[in-house]
């Protein structure tokens with residue numbers, strides 16, 4: 001099986017490339033990435049074919065997709081604050097980029113397209129847990145680009161019969177997720193702070209909750225979806241209903257790193273939703289064999305990656 005990963009030099013993409021490279025049914029992995037947030041070093045040791053370039057370059061996409069069986073489309077500018085600063089850039093990369101990927105997949109001969117959407121599409125809808133039947137209420141340009149991603153997948157399925165599967169990722173964490181940039185996620189930022197003896201910065205009182213999913217679990221689901229060629233035009237939540245407050249996360253991080261954490265509270269961010277938790281009914285029905293890696297185990301693997309004692313690829 002020949003698989004293309006767009007955004008494969010990024011956090012989730014490079015972990016997926018590592019998981020697929022170890023799979024006997026996968027004969028070839030191609031990565032296309034413009035290295036805007038990803039790093040070539042993430043995949044250098046995996047024996048994948050790397051194409052440096054943008055998913056909006058259709059001639060390059062034609063070349064990369066030729067003869068492939070499936071595409072896992074992860075390339076995107078992934079941050080909400082970034083989309084507030086430059087909505088057009090997010091739109092071009094995430095919405096227009098997805099359209100280019102779908103159209104190339106169609107021309108290349110109906111490749112199976114699995115794509116990453118985001119829990120941010122639920123936005124202002126207060127209902128918990130978040131089930132896929134809820135009305136989306138995006139609150140940021142980023143969330144709109146992810147809703148457009150899902151809608152384009154559905155449209156290409158219904159208009160052209162393209163086999164698609166949109167997933168809504170929640171808070172994915174694990175080895176390879178970096179802390180050294182302005183839009184770093186909470187887990188890498190806090191592990192880095194704890195290990196360096198700096199205080200962890202908590203926006204608000206820390207009682208907000210998130211549904212954290214270990215990247216190895218995400219890669220397990222994506223691999224099964226590829227190998228079983230799961231086709232589903234409606235989005236599927238890719239999270240297991242974990243409901244952890246940020247204050248509890250600090251306690252778990254102390255256990256995972258073996259270090260004490262100092263907390264510093266600052267004002268809440270307006271773009272943050274108070275609670276995010278997936279209804280995982282559909283995910284569990286389609287992937288009954290996937291058991292999520294427990295958060296304690298995932299945090300230990302992540303902390304040890306930060307301490308430099310692993311190769312940077314997640315266990316599944």
Ligand SMILES: NC(=O)c1ccc[n+]([C@@H]2O[C@H](COP(=O)([O-])OP(=O)(O)OC[C@H]3O[C@@H](n4cnc5c(N)ncnc54)[C@H](O)[C@@H]3O)[C@@H](O)[C@H]2O)c1
Nearest residue numbers: 007010011012034035036037038054055075076116169172
């Ligand atoms: N990490 C999470 O918690 C999370 C949550 C919800 C959704 N997602 C989605 O999952 C996907 C992967 O996220 P990630 O955390 O690995 O982010 P990441 O930034 O590490 O990876 C994204 C990759 O896409 C590449 N890229 C960006 N624009 C591109 C373009 N125009 N052409 C080619 N390559 C491009 C980047 O260089 C990077 O390597 C994204 O679509 C993101 O929106 C992630």
